[in-house]
Amino acid sequence: MLNFMENVEAIPVSDWTANFVSWLTDTFAFLFDPIKDGLGDLMDVITSGLDAIPPVIFILLVAILAFFMTGRKFGLAVFSIVGLLFIWNQGLWDQLIDTFTLVLTSSILCIIIGIPIGILMSKSKIAQTIITPILDFMQTMPAFVYLIPAVAFFSIGVVPGIFASLIFATPPTVRFTNLGIRQVSEELVEAADAFGSTGPQKLFKVELPMAKYTIMAGINQTVMLALSMVVIASMIGAPGLGREVLSSLQRAQVGPGFVAGLSIVVLAIIIDRFTQNIYKDRSK
Amino acid sequence: MPIIKVENLSKVFGKNIKAALQSAEAGKTKEEILKETGSTVGVNRASFEVEAGEIFVIMGLSGSGKSTLVRLINRLIEPTTGDVYIDGENLAKMDKKELRRVRRQKLSMVFQRFGLFPNRTILQNAEYGLEVQGLSKQERSEKAKSSLELVGLGSYLDQYPGQLSGGMQQRVGLARALANDPEVMLMDEAFSALDPLIRKDMQDELLDLQETMKKTILFITHDLDEALRIGDRIALMKDGNIVQIGTPEEILMSPANSYVEKFVEDVDRAKVLTAQQIMKRPETVNIEKHGPRVALERMREAGLSSILVVDSKRVLQGIVTADAANEARKNEVKNLSEIIQRDVPTVEKDTPLHDLFAVIHDSPVPLAVTENGKLLGIIVRGAVIGALAGEGEVNENA
Numbered sequence: 001m002l003n004f005m006e007n008v009e010a011i012p013v014s015d016w017t018a019n020f021v022s023w024l025t026d027t028f029a030f031l032f033d034p035i036k037d038g039l040g041d042l043m044d045v046i047t048s049g050l051d052a053i054p055p056v057i058f059i060l061l062v063a064i065l066a067f068f069m070t071g072r073k074f075g076l077a078v079f080s081i082v083g084l085l086f087i088w089n090q091g092l093w094d095q096l097i098d099t100f101t102l103v104l105t106s107s108i109l110c111i112i113i114g115i116p117i118g119i120l121m122s123k124s125k126i127a128q129t130i131i132t133p134i135l136d137f138m139q140t141m142p143a144f145v146y147l148i149p150a151v152a153f154f155s156i157g158v159v160p161g162i163f164a165s166l167i168f169a170t171p172p173t174v175r176f177t178n179l180g181i182r183q184v185s186e187e188l189v190e191a192a193d194a195f196g197s198t199g200p201q202k203l204f205k206v207e208l209p210m211a212k213y214t215i216m217a218g219i220n221q222t223v224m225l226a227l228s229m230v231v232i233a234s235m236i237g238a239p240g241l242g243r244e245v246l247s248s249l250q251r252a253q254v255g256p257g258f259v260a261g262l263s264i265v266v267l268a269i270i271i272d273r274f275t276q277n278i279y280k281d282r283s284k
Numbered sequence: 285m286p287i288i289k290v291e292n293l294s295k296v297f298g299k300n301i302k303a304a305l306q307s308a309e310a311g312k313t314k315e316e317i318l319k320e321t322g323s324t325v326g327v328n329r330a331s332f333e334v335e336a337g338e339i340f341v342i343m344g345l346s347g348s349g350k351s352t353l354v355r356l357i358n359r360l361i362e363p364t365t366g367d368v369y370i371d372g373e374n375l376a377k378m379d380k381k382e383l384r385r386v387r388r389q390k391l392s393m394v395f396q397r398f399g400l401f402p403n404r405t406i407l408q409n410a411e412y413g414l415e416v417q418g419l420s421k422q423e424r425s426e427k428a429k430s431s432l433e434l435v436g437l438g439s440y441l442d443q444y445p446g447q448l449s450g451g452m453q454q455r456v457g458l459a460r461a462l463a464n465d466p467e468v469m470l471m472d473e474a475f476s477a478l479d480p481l482i483r484k485d486m487q488d489e490l491l492d493l494q495e496t497m498k499k500t501i502l503f504i505t506h507d508l509d510e511a512l513r514i515g516d517r518i519a520l521m522k523d524g525n526i527v528q529i530g531t532p533e534e535i536l537m538s539p540a541n542s543y544v545e546k547f548v549e550d551v552d553r554a555k556v557l558t559a560q561q562i563m564k565r566p567e568t569v570n571i572e573k574h575g576p577r578v579a580l581e582r583m584r585e586a587g588l589s590s591i592l593v594v595d596s597k598r599v600l601q602g603i604v605t606a607d608a609a610n611e612a613r614k615n616e617v618k619n620l621s622e623i624i625q626r627d628v629p630t631v632e633k634d635t636p637l638h639d640l641f642a643v644i645h646d647s648p649v650p651l652a653v654t655e656n657g658k659l660l661g662i663i664v665r666g667a668v669i670g671a672l673a674g675e676g677e678v679n680e681n682a
Contacts, residue, residue, distance in 0.1 A: 185397075187395050187396070187397050187398075187399040188399055188401060190355075190360050190393075190395065190399065191393070191399035191400075191401075191412075193360055193387075194358055194360060194387060194391070194392065194393040194470075195388065195393075195412055195413040195416055195460075195464070196384040196385070196387035196388035196413070196416055196417070197384075197416045198384065198416070201416050205401075205412075205415070205416070206401060209401075209403045210401075210402075210403065
């Protein structure tokens with residue numbers, strides 16, 4: 001009696017999902033292939049462009065940029081030099097560039113997709129009601145699960161890695177854009193309206209400038225999440241530092257695993273401090 | 285034709301709008317309606333007209349609906365029912381594009397907490413209204429600069445709002461509102477966030493500006509002193525209803541009901557009433573026609589010990605005392621000009637009561653009230669004290 005579930009057949013959710021994904025794969029193959037090729041080419045261009053810069057010059061450029069972005073302070077600049085020299089010294093420079101390209105590309109795509117959705121959410125209560133649970137779903141579903149359809153759509157390599165990162169890392173940008181715009185003080189919105197602004201004028205002259213610090217906080221989160229996908233994406237063949245970690249794991253090599261992991265930490269800290277400083281409000 | 289005409293304007297917040305409107309029409313109070321329908325009546329069938337060049341003050345305590353009312357006028361809040369005519373155009377019924385045009389050209393607004401854009405310089409703030417209209421950079425910067433100069437901020441163009449004091453920030457708000465040369469300015473508690481001294485300065489400055497600009501100003505305030513000080517007419521609001529509309533004197537002297545009466549009872553009348561309102565008709569003699577004998581006669585009839593002397597155009601010449609006139613009659617002096625004292629304590633007709641004390645307290649003779657030298661009336665000490673006590677011997681036609 002208590003075990004009545006034995007007699008109930010399992011609802012075939014997994015079959016449905018599988019069928020749906022294979023239907024998507026077949027139906028939109030004409031879309032997925034060009035996306036795959038286009039993104040792959042784009043990433044090749046970025047990677048080879050970055051590879052063309054000698055590591056010394058690259059490290060110096062990062063340090064100079066760090067110095068000026070942090071308001072002429074030496075902390076981040078020194079850390080960047082030491083950290084990047086270490087990664088170079090460990091022979092992980094190429095992997096670093098691969099990882100950086102992956103993070104950069106997926107972050108930019110997240111921002112391009114996330115900000116407009118965030119704006120839409122801030123303007124429409126209905127959109128907010130629909131999109132919020134979807135964002136919750138995207139963030140709580142274990143990131144590994146996205147790898148499966150990603151491979152179905154784009155086979156293995158770096159592009160499905162980006163696809164998985166996109167789903168996992170976009171929500172913060174969307175949420176913070178929505179929040180930032182909704183937080184703009186009512187009086188400023190009224191002022192914009194009272195002087196006869198059109199919707200786009202209000203958005204670009206008042207709301208987005210006022211929300212930019214909040215949006216930047218969201219972008220910072222997005223970039224960090226994209227970076228956290230690096231190891232996971234390596235499971236489906238994305239190159240970079242993540243692949244080093246993964247292969248160390250498979251061979252139970254503590255040393256190389258630690259070094260690759262440490263390199264990811266160094267990259268994470270540099271990227272985090274950079275994105276935090278882009279729009280830091282220094283007037284406060 | 286009135287420039288603003290508001291007819292039966294109502295705003296109900298909440299879901300059960302129809303029921304709430306009906307209850308409001310049946311004369312139920314805001315609280316009863318909230319209990320019955322769950323909806324709040326923000327503004328209940330407000331109607332009034334504002335003439336061009338007038339400062340019309342909407343005054344009420346918080347929750348009285350005054351801020352809602354002003355936002356219904358430029359439709360920052362959508363009216364539930366009713367009409368708002370600006371210059372003959374019904375804002376309540378127009379589409380968004382039309383509404384934008386009216387907001388750009390005819391209406392502008394000044395906000396309680398200034399509503400300045402912190403990421404824009406003072407000049408860029410003042411330019412905002414012109415920028416959204418699509419004016420060229422040069423044109424809008426010229427107009428914005430001249431309106432900033434008008435409020436005395438011509439040298440702060442490149443500063444940011446955060447670098448300015450509250451009073452200066454509100455001047456920027458004022459300059460921004462003036463820059464697109466609107467016909468109507470809506471000022472929502474514009475000076476309420478400023479400290480009292482600055483507030484008074486700003487009130488004076490607004491009145492000065494108004495002398496030259498002749499805008500129509502709808503001014504919202506919760507401060508009765510402010511309302512009485514700057515308003516040509518005042519609408520008093522309570523619980524979404526307009527309780528009374530009138531000139532400051534009418535509100536003070538003939539409150540429409542006990543609510544208004546209670547409201548005005550603490551007002552410092554000395555700051556509101558002017559010499560003109562408490563003066564009495566003067567006894568005079570004409571220096572060109574009359575001699576000491578007539579002067580003496582008139583003093584005796586009215587029971588006075590002195591009498592004011594004017595010329596045929598009623599320009600004040602001086603004063604003649606009974607003693608001097610008696611002396612002159614004995615000495616057969618025919619002309620008043622030989623015995624006149626030229627030095628008469630005089631005040632202008634719009635001098636507030638407050639400023640009369642210093643003049644009147646040691647003056648042996650009544651004060652003369654003049655306008656451009658012409659004698660209008662006299663003030664005796666008793667009238668000042670009577671007016672302060674709220675005894676309504678005030679000239680209604682003043």
